[in-house]
Amino acid sequence: MTWDSISQPGAAAWAPLRMGQVYGAKLMELSAENVNSTLEFFGELSGAKTPADFAEAVGNETRRRLDALTEQFDELSRLFGATKADDKAVDVDDIGLGD
Numbered sequence: 286m287t288w289d290s291i292s293q294p295g296a297a298a299w300a301p302l303r304m305g306q307v308y309g310a311k312l313m314e315l316s317a318e319n320v321n322s323t324l325e326f327f328g329e330l331s332g333a334k335t336p337a338d339f340a341e342a343v344g345n346e347t348r349r350r351l352d353a354l355t356e357q358f359d360e361l362s363r364l365f366g367a368t369k370a371d372d373k374a375v376d377v378d379d380i381g382l383g384d
Contacts (some may be wrong), residue, residue, distance in 0.1 A: 308361075311361065
């Protein structure tokens with residue numbers, strides 16, 4: 286069965302589940318990226334031989350994490366907007382499942 290084969294009222298009823306699956310998958314992907322980045326950072330820290338190396342590693346990681354988190358937030362925002370637009374394509378008010 287595909288999402289396209291579900292009737293309009295059925296699609297509206299399943300929309301929250303679908304949205305949860307999409308978000309869950311995306312959050313798992315982003316979590317894996319964040320864990321890998323953290324492990325790389327600890328590897329970089331373990332190679333720091335001076336306080337200056339340590340400070341540079343922390344500064345670089347802070348910039349990388351802020352950039353990555355901004356990108357991840359934007360990606361989730363776009364995903365949320367696309368999902369909300371898909372949900373509104375089905376007239377959920379007609380079946381009592383509105384926001």
